[in-house]
Amino acid sequence: MLERCITYVLTEPLRLVHxxxxxxRVSGILFLAGVMGAMATTTISVVTGMAKxxxxxxxxxxxxxxxxTWWIPESVIGYGxxxxxxAAGAWAVRTGRKFQRLVRY
Known part of the structure; x- marks a missing residue:
């Protein structure tokens, strides 16, 4: 199974880049959603705390x-x-670009 994955990527390195x-993009969306969620909960908490x-x-x-909301990070584990x-995306892009240069696609 792993050989198929390696062959799939090595035949066309642009797949690894994509x-x-x-x-x-997924990482950025998760971070953005987590920060927006934290801002929303903190804002509501402060506003209701003013009244009480x-x-x-x-x-x-x-x-x-x-x-x-299961996909929105709210703890250290989610942000991790x-x-x-x-980090895996950056590694995949860098490795895919190296394979492209080696194979000359």
Missing amino acids: FGRALL TSRPTVELIDLVADLP FALFCG
């Missing part, structure tokens, strides 16, 4: 109950996964 770019004596904890699922996707 895969890397897709991983970089203590600042309540607001979860992202409480703000957007109709939308799936997004960082890993970005």
